[in-house]
Amino acid sequence: MSIDTSVSVPHGMEMRVKRTYKLSTEAVETVRALAERKAVAATQDGVVEIAIHELARRVRDADNAERWADAANDPEFVAEVEGLAGGFGSDDRAAWPG
DSSP, X not given: OOOOOOEEEEETTEEEEEOOOOOOHHHHHHHHHHHHTSOSSSSHXXXXXXXXXXXXXXXXXXXXXXXXXXXXXXXXXXXHHHHHHHHHHHHHHHHSOO
């Protein structure tokens, strides 16, 4: 039997959930230093949230890069892009300062 240690707490318009995680001493010290000495965020929770958002963005960017690489090898997609570029190419070039 496992015990859920989460607690939901209203925080303004947003629901906050308290969770317990086991982190290395180094990770805890890094979070503390980023919050207190580097003022990356107002709180240690804020530092962790920033780190989570940044990691999620990196994963999303890697997924998108993979999709674009796959699309570049898709003949139908390439033909569609070339068709679109041909239709707008001269207007786009005229809009950029030369």
